[in-house]
Amino acid sequence: MLPSLVISGATLADGRRVDILIAGETIAAIVPAGQGPADCDRIDATDRLAAPSFVEGHIHLDKTLLGLPFIPHIPGDTVALRIEAEKQLRRTVALPVEERGGRLIEQIAAFGTGSLRSHVDIDTEVGLKGLHALLRLKERYWDLVDIQIVAFPQSGIRIDPGVADLLDAAIREGADLVGGLDPAGIDQDVTGHLDAVFAVAEKHGVGVDIHLHDSGPLGAFELRQIAARTLALGLEGKVAVSHAFALGQIDDFEFFRTAEALANARVAIMTNGPGPVAMPPVKRLREAGVTVFAGSDNIRDAWSPYGDGDLLRRAQIIGYRQEFLADPDLVHAFAMVTEIPAAVLGVTHYGLGPGRRADIVLLDAGSVPEAVAGAPRGRTVIKRGRLVALEGVLTPRD
Numbered sequence: 001m002l003p004s005l006v007i008s009g010a011t012l013a014d015g016r017r018v019d020i021l022i023a024g025e026t027i028a029a030i031v032p033a034g035q036g037p038a039d040c041d042r043i044d045a046t047d048r049l050a051a052p053s054f055v056e057g058h059i060h061l062d063k064t065l066l067g068l069p070f071i072p073h074i075p076g077d078t079v080a081l082r083i084e085a086e087k088q089l090r091r092t093v094a095l096p097v098e099e100r101g102g103r104l105i106e107q108i109a110a111f112g113t114g115s116l117r118s119h120v121d122i123d124t125e126v127g128l129k130g131l132h133a134l135l136r137l138k139e140r141y142w143d144l145v146d147i148q149i150v151a152f153p154q155s156g157i158r159i160d161p162g163v164a165d166l167l168d169a170a171i172r173e174g175a176d177l178v179g180g181l182d183p184a185g186i187d188q189d190v191t192g193h194l195d196a197v198f199a200v201a202e203k204h205g206v207g208v209d210i211h212l213h214d215s216g217p218l219g220a221f222e223l224r225q226i227a228a229r230t231l232a233l234g235l236e237g238k239v240a241v242s243h244a245f246a247l248g249q250i251d252d253f254e255f256f257r258t259a260e261a262l263a264n265a266r267v268a269i270m271t272n273g274p275g276p277v278a279m280p281p282v283k284r285l286r287e288a289g290v291t292v293f294a295g296s297d298n299i300r301d302a303w304s305p306y307g308d309g310d311l312l313r314r315a316q317i318i319g320y321r322q323e324f325l326a327d328p329d330l331v332h333a334f335a336m337v338t339e340i341p342a343a344v345l346g347v348t349h350y351g352l353g354p355g356r357r358a359d360i361v362l363l364d365a366g367s368v369p370e371a372v373a374g375a376p377r378g379r380t381v382i383k384r385g386r387l388v389a390l391e392g393v394l395t396p397r398d
């Protein structure tokens with residue numbers, strides 16, 4: 001059988017030059033360059049690096065203000081003030097989540113993102129409206145991205161009575177994981193908050209992804225509490241903590257006992273390489289056996305005017321902040337936006353190889369380190385075996 005598409009002359013991460021033969025949604029074979037059949041649809045990838053599509057570990061499709069005129073940032077530098085600012089803004093924004101989130105999906109698909117985990121705000125004011133919008137986006141854009149949804153209690157759980165029931169309802173209605181937020185900093189009740197989150201996880205057998213900004217020894221204590229609950233419920237490998245700034249703010253004793261707890265419970269850490277705050281030390285955590293993956297987090301929203309969702313630039317930002325200079329470190333930064341989040345999210349049939357799904361991005365670079373260093377634009381993207389973006393521009397969809 002002839003392949004439906006051949007990517008010819010591409011360079012792989014290991015330096016081999018190959019033709020990638022695609023049949024339907026799947027990579028059928030990878031053969032030395034020049035050996036693929038000539039008489040079928042072809043994309044010339046000479047001098048381009050072929051990589052599996054990027055995997056977005058943390059995004060907020062419901063929060064973005066893309067599609068609206070630029071909205072100036074409302075000042076306020078604590079999490080609580082930001083939550084209030086966002087609520088104010090949310091009441092005035094006329095463009096629906098589906099329009100704004102759809103814009104963001106189209107933008108990141110053209111950068112080469114093929115799968116993502118989006119948090120969606122759940123509180124007693126917005127209810128499940130954001131979730132329902134994301135479920136519609138998931139259906140509408142099934143051909144561009146695979147979407148995983150975290151029911152996220154952005155306004156807390158204990159301080160917003162009714163949210164625990166909404167989180168439960170969100171999972172029943174299609175959210176994939178249950179989220180959490182600063183058990184101490186926002187709810188001021190570590191046990192009560194984690195009881196509520198893990199009760200939903202246990203009841204429905206779903207994973208957990210908690211935003212944790214709480215700092216220093218308090219944040220580290222919360223991380224160990226999360227690890228202990230993960231073990232107790234047999235949720236190893238299904239729990240992540242996003243941000244976890246505390247890991248960059250504690251002494252060696254605290255660090256090693258916390259990292260050990262996370263590694264034992266296989267709790268993964270998400271970082272976006274944030275601005276001037278401390279961030280989790282990626283290499284130290286890796287050496288301690290802790291998985292660290294990357295995500296964009298806020299993109300042009302009430303939390304940040306910055307960001308565009310390009311995960312290759314995100315890898316670059318993380319590498320820059322962590323002083324990754326040697327090639328193996330740049331390769332690791334790249335893994336933080338590809339294979340590592342793919343494993344955390346449980347993306348199936350991921351990677352470049354026969355039988356894997358044909359989710360591929362072609363980059364103007366000769367190697368993975370060069371791609372991270374330069375973050376070249378104008379990418380060509382294949383999703384489910386179909387050309388979805390050519391030289392950075394989305395192709396027409398049915």
Ligand SMILES: [Zn+2]
Binds near residue numbers: 059060
């Ligand atoms: Zn977030």
